[in-house]
Amino acid sequence: MYDAPRSGSEPRTARSPLRLRRWLAGVFLPVFAVAAALFAYGATRSGPGDSPSSTVLAALAGICAALALATAVDLLVVARRLRAGRGRSA
Template identity: 45%
Template sequence: MRTGSEPATARSALRMRFWLSLWGVLWAAFGATVFSLVERPGWAAACAVLFVVAAVDLVVVTRHLRQGPHWQPGRDIPPYEPDHGGRGRRPGTGPGPRP
């Protein structure tokens, strides 16, 4: 919901999240490989699970980056009225003719 208090130059953290998940994929793959070679199956399995989680995150972030920027209302669009707890306006309180 747009409140009107968003910064005009807000930026997404997707690129940072991309690099962090790539870093996680690389280290988890390295850890799973090393722990498999030194016959530590528990640690190898933990690194393999971490690898899968980081790889899924990497795919999601890449998909979001490829979608490109989404439309955001400009400065000429006034902010939306805040949500009043899911209840609609009371009759006679909004703009327009009164009964």
């Protein structure tokens, strides 16, 4: 594993705030999932002359779905790290 040279300003035992990451992922996973579903629903209900167009709504649905997937993966990574005991002092 690559160890970057220390700049001297960070503590030697610095840790990632895993519990904060878990809380944020837990809050935003349902937000992104609901937003993706609502944008997808709006894309299916959008007509030819509507603004925003169904293409824009579908793109927003895809972006929200990708963010929900990334948030779910982060939630799994954080849970694995907390189980391994890396977040005891966070």
